[in-house]
Amino acid sequence: MTLTVLAPGPLTTAQDLGRPGLAAQGIGRSGAADRAAAALANRLLGNPPDAAVLEVTAGGLAVRADAAVWVALTGARCAGAPYAAPVRLSAGAELRLGTPVSGLRSYLAVRGGLTVRPVLGSRSTDLLSGLGPAVVGVGDVLPVGPGTGSWPGVDVAPVAEPADGLVVAVRPGPRADWFAEDAHRVLTATAWEVTGESNRVGLRLAGPVLERARDGELPSEGLVRGALQVPPSGQPVLFLADHPVTGGYPVIGYVADADVDRCAQLAPGRTVRFRR
Structure with a gap:
């Protein structure tokens, strides 16, 4: 067949x-x-x-x-x-x-x-x-x-259809201390917009800049699905199925594993909120 x-x-x-x-x-x-x-x-x-x-x-x-x-x-x-x-x-x-x-x-x-x-x-x-x-x-x-x-x-079946606007759980990441206290407040207070640069690797999110509390660079370290990595732009990237296995930018948090499936259904222009 x-x-x-x-x-x-x-x-x-x-x-x-x-x-x-x-x-x-x-x-x-x-x-x-x-x-x-x-x-x-x-x-x-x-x-x-x-x-x-x-x-x-x-x-x-x-x-x-x-x-x-x-x-x-x-x-x-x-x-x-x-x-x-x-x-x-x-x-x-x-x-x-x-x-x-x-x-x-x-x-x-x-x-x-x-x-x-x-x-x-x-x-x-x-x-x-x-x-x-x-x-x-x-x-x-x-x-x-x-x-x-x-x-x-x-x-x-049936099951709930994918939602276009989400609130998902986030846990502190291994480099949460690299960010100013206000950055953690901004992370959970913002409706982050999914940009058109998103794909199976990850969702690029647009919103306020997440300010660091310290400068410098990290050596590459392991990444898993659901990591919220913050590059120098201050705009987070939520990694999905085809994420890299290592990264060099600090990870401010991790989205709960079950919620990453729901994030994969977000089209460009939709928003996602994070709650602790």
């Missing part, structure tokens, strides 16, 4: 659970930016949790089923597409995703999972390192595995 890509939209990649445990070798985890949404899409179809799905940014994907398949769409709801339920596509049928009604990233799972070639044990496309399958393009033929898992019960 295969899916043929008729249009990829602005950005479509294959994603699974990523490559955990390789940071010491300089290899980031990557994987789905909204892990909860990707996991739900797989559960709806009886797939294993590590089955690869398509992560679709800002809609626009169009695919054709070359044989009868079951699919499920979660994450950002797209105009004109079924949502959060298994749907059967007959051979030759097309599925087209419009612009998201809410959220940014949609997840299209296929029963049996995508079986594109894995790299270092994962089918995830890491945009920062270049590891994994190529970004999905027009004419790509995506192989699908056999669906062998049991179909789930009805209690896995």
Whole structure:
């Protein structure tokens, strides 16, 4: 079974659970930016949790089923597409995703999972390192595995749709003492706007400058998903799935892990607030 890509939209990649445990070798985890949404899409179809799905940014994907398949769409709801339920596509049928009604990233799972070639044990496309399958393009033929898992019960959906404005929990970072006391107040008192320079690596946020309490530079140190790093501009960057494994700017805080999924659904122009 295969899916043929008729249009990829602005950005479509294959994603699974990523490559955990390789940071010491300089290899980031990557994987789905909204892990909860990707996991739900797989559960709806009886797939294993590590089955690869398509992560679709800002809609626009169009695919054709070359044989009868079951699919499920979660994450950002797209105009004109079924949502959060298994749907059967007959051979030759097309599925087209419009612009998201809410959220940014949609997840299209296929029963049996995508079986594109894995790299270092994962089918995830890491945009920062270049590891994994190529970004999905027009004419790509995506192989699908056999669906062998049991179909789930009805209690896995519905779920809340992605919110366009968020308040998320933040914990003090390892370099919180590098910032003036007022910077910590500003961090939690500001509605930070997501800029157009954001991507799967991280969200670049615009707002007041976060002033440092000390000058100087740091040696590179480890980073994980959810880090709020502050470069010399004083404008924080919230790292997402394809974040680097090290960084040299101070980290003022860490967003709670479950909340990072929700942040991955923020489109440019939307805002996020942080609470302690």
